[in-house]
Amino acid sequence: MRERAAADSGRRAEARWWQAPEAGRANAVHPGAWWLWALGLAVAASRTTNPLLLGLLVGVAGYVVAARRTDAPWARSYTAFLKLGLVVIAIRVLFSVVLGSPLPGTHTLFTLPELPLPEWARGIRVGGRVTAEQVVFALYDGAKLAALLICVGAANALAAPARLLRALPGALYEAGVAVVVAMTFAPHLVADVGRLRTARRLRGRSAGGIRAVARIGLPVLESALERSVAVAAAMDARGYGRTAEVSPAVRRTTAVCTLGGLIGICAGTYALLAAEGAAYGVPLLAAGLAASVAGLRLGGRRSPRTRYRPDRFGPRSWLVAGSGAAVAALMIAAAGYAPGALHPSLIPLTPPELPLWPALATLAGLLPALVAPVPVPATNTVTAREEAP
The missing domain is CATH 1.10.287 (Helix Hairpins)
Incomplete structure (x- = not known):
């Protein structure tokens, strides 16, 4: 039986030699490589206001996250960053409509009642004429900021915070602990809220409304306090803070x-x-x-520290980080020879067009979905351990 299983696994390996292997301790992508890849996409997003290119960058990040994220709680935070990006766009457009914009426009959409302000507030207006140019400008600006947040969310969903902390140098260990705890708090908070809302639905109770939010908030706060106490005890037991x-x-x-x-x-x-x-x-x-x-x-x-099985920056990690750097470099180069394609015209107002070469440069960010090892679900890992002799 063992020989047959070995032969079957060998045939599967030969049939899939062109695919990425399953993730393990030896071939896992370094967490710093995921952050370099995401920062490269963020730099590319900061060089353009074209909503088509920004949407393409968000799509590239989302595809890689869907293909290579694990089933850990912190890996589910990408959806929260997507919602946060939509909120940022809505707030940016709302501020532009209410507070106005220095961008002149000729296409009037509607006119709000203008609030008279004193002389010392000259240059600031509340209400007044709202033009299509200022709304489109706010939409482009908010989309760029939302793309930056979503790229950061992609790195947060792909790079394990504990492994990222373990890879930091000793001089940044204290600061790294604070950052990693802050990064892991939000995903755990989202997971706790989802778990409690599901429990309320199973009990036949409403999961929406102000009353439900108030009843869910107390258990979420209690679990957060318990988690912080457990983290503090673990840090103290490991000698945290000794120099x-x-x-x-x-x-x-x-x-x-x-x-x-x-x-x-x-x-x-x-x-x-x-x-x-x-x-x-x-x-x-x-x-x-x-x-x-x-x-x-x-x-x-x-900070003398020892590392158990330190993460290696292997060839696959270099390819992941290099793909993000390539997207950033190509987008910076495109801003030099085709600035009009990266920044659509607002006066006169013209619809955005998808430039060919910047779009192809953005697709280089899909390389991690091909070369990064495929994460193994926790259920498969437990089953393999149980079936092992």
């Missing part, structure tokens, strides 16, 4: 390198995200990264 002694010179050098590197990274990132500035943004970003790496290596002496 080693280092010389004052090393501490000062670490502070200078880290602070200077972060300033360089912020300046370089701002230059890359701005409409113009990619020429000096790359050197600043490279210098900031080098200084930050030096500061982090020196700061890691304060």
Whole structure:
């Protein structure tokens, strides 16, 4: 029986040599690679206001998430980020309608009653004429911000927070714990709300309305407090917060390198995200990264840590991170030779068109759906363990 099972598994492996393997400890994609991929898509989204390209970027991120996310609670947060993006678009359009826009327009949609303001509030208006140009401008602007949030949500759904914390250098361990706890709180909160709403429906009670929200909120808060107490106890049992002694010179050098590197990274990132500035943004970003790496290596002496089975940045991780970087680089290059295609005209108001080469560049972000290992459902893993001799 074992020989037959081995032969069957060998035939399946030969028949599927061109497909990505099942995910395991040895071939799992590094969590940092998922974040680099998502940040590449976010950089590409920040370079355009074309709703067709933004929708294509969101579709690429959603397809990769649907193909490679696990069944863990934190992996279900992508839908919440999608809803948050829609809320952001609605709020941006609402603010534009109520507070007006500096963009002139000729196509009047309707006119709201204008609220008179004092002299010191000159330049601000509430109500008045609402034009199609200002509404479309707000829609484009809100769609760009929503795409950025959705890209971050894709990274949050694909990269395991615990593995991401384990991959951080020792100097960022304390800050990484705070960030990972904050990142995991929202998905657990969404899962708790869904579980309690399902329980209320099974009991024949209403799951909507203000009264139901008030009755669901107390159990959610109670579970969040219990989870925080358990996390604090686990951190204390593992010796969290203990540091080693280092010389004052090393501490000062670490502070200078880290602070200077972060300033360089912020300046370089701002230059890359701005409409113009990619020429000096790359050197600043490279210098900031080098200084930050030096500061982090020196700061890691304060936090001696050991890693059990550390995650490796293997070839598949490089391909995942490289696909996001390729999308960002190609979109930045497209902004140089075809700015009109990335930013549709508002005056005169024209419908957006899907440019060919930027759209093809965006499709490079689908590479993780082909090369990243396929996650194994938890039920299959438990069944395989039970059937193992």
